[in-house]
Amino acid sequence: xxxxxxxxxxxxxxxxxxxxxxxxxxxxxxxxxxxxxxxxxxxxxxxxxxxxxxxxxxxxxxxxxxxxxxxxxxxxxxxxxxxxxxxxxxxxxxxxxxxxxxxxxxxxxxxxxxxxxxxxxxxxxxxxxxxxxxxxxxxxxxxxxxxxxxxxxxxxxxxxxxxxxxxxxxxxxxxxxxxxxxxxxxxxxxxxxxxxxxxxxxxxxxxxxxxxxxxxxxxxxxxxxxxxxxxxxxxxxxxxxxxxxxxxxxxxxxxxxxxxxxxxxxxxxxxxxxxxxx
Amino acid sequence: xxxxxxxxxxxxxxxxxxxxxxxxxxxxxxxxxxxxxxxxxxxxxxxxxxxxxxxxxxxxxxxxxxxxxxxxxxxxxxxxxxxxxxxxxxxxxxxxxxxxxxxxxxxxxxxxxxxxxxxxxxxxxxxxxxxxxxxxxxxxxxxxxxxxxxxxxxxxxxxxxxxxxxxxxxxxxxxxxxxxxxxxxxxxxxxxxxxxxxxxxxxxxxxxxxxxxxxxxxxxxxxxxxxxxxxxxxxxxxxxxxxxxxxxxxxxxxxxx
Numbered sequence: 001x002x003x004x005x006x007x008x009x010x011x012x013x014x015x016x017x018x019x020x021x022x023x024x025x026x027x028x029x030x031x032x033x034x035x036x037x038x039x040x041x042x043x044x045x046x047x048x049x050x051x052x053x054x055x056x057x058x059x060x061x062x063x064x065x066x067x068x069x070x071x072x073x074x075x076x077x078x079x080x081x082x083x084x085x086x087x088x089x090x091x092x093x094x095x096x097x098x099x100x101x102x103x104x105x106x107x108x109x110x111x112x113x114x115x116x117x118x119x120x121x122x123x124x125x126x127x128x129x130x131x132x133x134x135x136x137x138x139x140x141x142x143x144x145x146x147x148x149x150x151x152x153x154x155x156x157x158x159x160x161x162x163x164x165x166x167x168x169x170x171x172x173x174x175x176x177x178x179x180x181x182x183x184x185x186x187x188x189x190x191x192x193x194x195x196x197x198x199x200x201x202x203x204x205x206x207x208x209x210x211x212x213x214x215x216x217x218x219x220x221x222x223x224x225x226x227x228x229x230x231x232x233x234x235x236x237x238x239x240x241x242x243x244x245x246x247x248x249x250x251x252x253x254x255x256x257x258x259x260x261x262x263x264x265x266x267x268x269x270x271x272x273x274x275x276x277x278x
Numbered sequence: 279x280x281x282x283x284x285x286x287x288x289x290x291x292x293x294x295x296x297x298x299x300x301x302x303x304x305x306x307x308x309x310x311x312x313x314x315x316x317x318x319x320x321x322x323x324x325x326x327x328x329x330x331x332x333x334x335x336x337x338x339x340x341x342x343x344x345x346x347x348x349x350x351x352x353x354x355x356x357x358x359x360x361x362x363x364x365x366x367x368x369x370x371x372x373x374x375x376x377x378x379x380x381x382x383x384x385x386x387x388x389x390x391x392x393x394x395x396x397x398x399x400x401x402x403x404x405x406x407x408x409x410x411x412x413x414x415x416x417x418x419x420x421x422x423x424x425x426x427x428x429x430x431x432x433x434x435x436x437x438x439x440x441x442x443x444x445x446x447x448x449x450x451x452x453x454x455x456x457x458x459x460x461x462x463x464x465x466x467x468x469x470x471x472x473x474x475x476x477x478x479x480x481x482x483x484x485x486x487x488x489x490x491x492x493x494x495x496x497x498x499x500x501x502x503x504x505x506x507x508x509x510x511x512x513x514x515x516x517x518x519x520x521x522x523x524x525x526x527x528x529x530x531x532x533x534x535x
Binding site: 100102114117 | 433435437443446451530
């Protein structure tokens, strides 16, 4: 576990000092023959160790942006770079939206997937996987198959699958969108707990403003159609955060309101263009 | 849980009961002369004949001959179908090249090819094995292609994101993901194989269950005919039970909850 904790707390409080982990310069994405522009000129720098959240209406291209970062989609124009600050780590691992665990693998095999694909020795794999599954309270379910787990447990396993792979950057595509409110809250807390222990760079996609403010260090609001940056907002709350207490904080409500105000027009615009296109 | 399993036991029991009642009615009707015992001999005389055929070894000889052809035919047709199917499922160009060929030849009834198969492979064992192979080939091929091609894209995304190599994607995603569909294909193939072995043995074999049934028709020992039918039905039942068991072992993630 020596690989974890690469960033000291001091660096975290002075983000200006942290090296740039992800940089985007005029990144655009359009799709083939239709010429539909999903992402239109995003400029962005994300320092190492930051929890960066992208929030926007459905269809604003935020998932496309994340898939480009994950290497699952090509970049049409511009420059996108994930700086490898430690070449011993894989560049990125993604937590997918919805059910992405392999139904034919047990919890243990799912969680060890990334490490095994990298050819990590089995002994080290089992150490890592046991560590992570214990940490998230699923070690005793290691021999179960995904269809024997609840939705919340499944999503925990896919988070473990990404964390156990020990990447430089974690990409999360609305990982909690299918869960109910209570599960969501518990998982927010758990995610913050394990993230605060590792301080990995995170890019987190969501359409929930609450989620963005609860989890993020910095939030980018995206416009829909085409997907552009509308605003970037710093989240001032201290770490470590307590999800429940945070919601009591009046500043939390103010920030959510402030973001909603900016987002509201976008949601309306997105809806109108969707209806107009019918 | 207890109530549910006792319900299951009850359902099984009912499942056994219906055929037994029907057999009882049959027996009674045949003895009372309500149905023609020359065409519908009572179950008791069929069972008697069954005992005779077991005792004189005729049944075992014919059964072994059929099983051997069935087994070899399944291998001859199934193994190439499996590999070709996996390759076609992975490679779109290969699929595009071979799909039309499959679609064009698949609807031809395999029994209609029997004369041609006899002409090419002769009256020996091989022609019967080839018939079973033809029957096994298509369902396994088609189900394998479908199984691989229909794997949810998100699993492939996961594979790519975790930098799985082509071979790793095949081994950890394509093959296990297609397994349920492949098993369904094997079950269909087994049913097809039984049909074709019966047909080809009726027409062109010196032994086998199909031969036994056809011979019974020619010498009009109706009891033996029924024994043959019973054996084929039992084979079908036993094979599907075995395949269900294999499936449970190969695909442990299916249906558990």
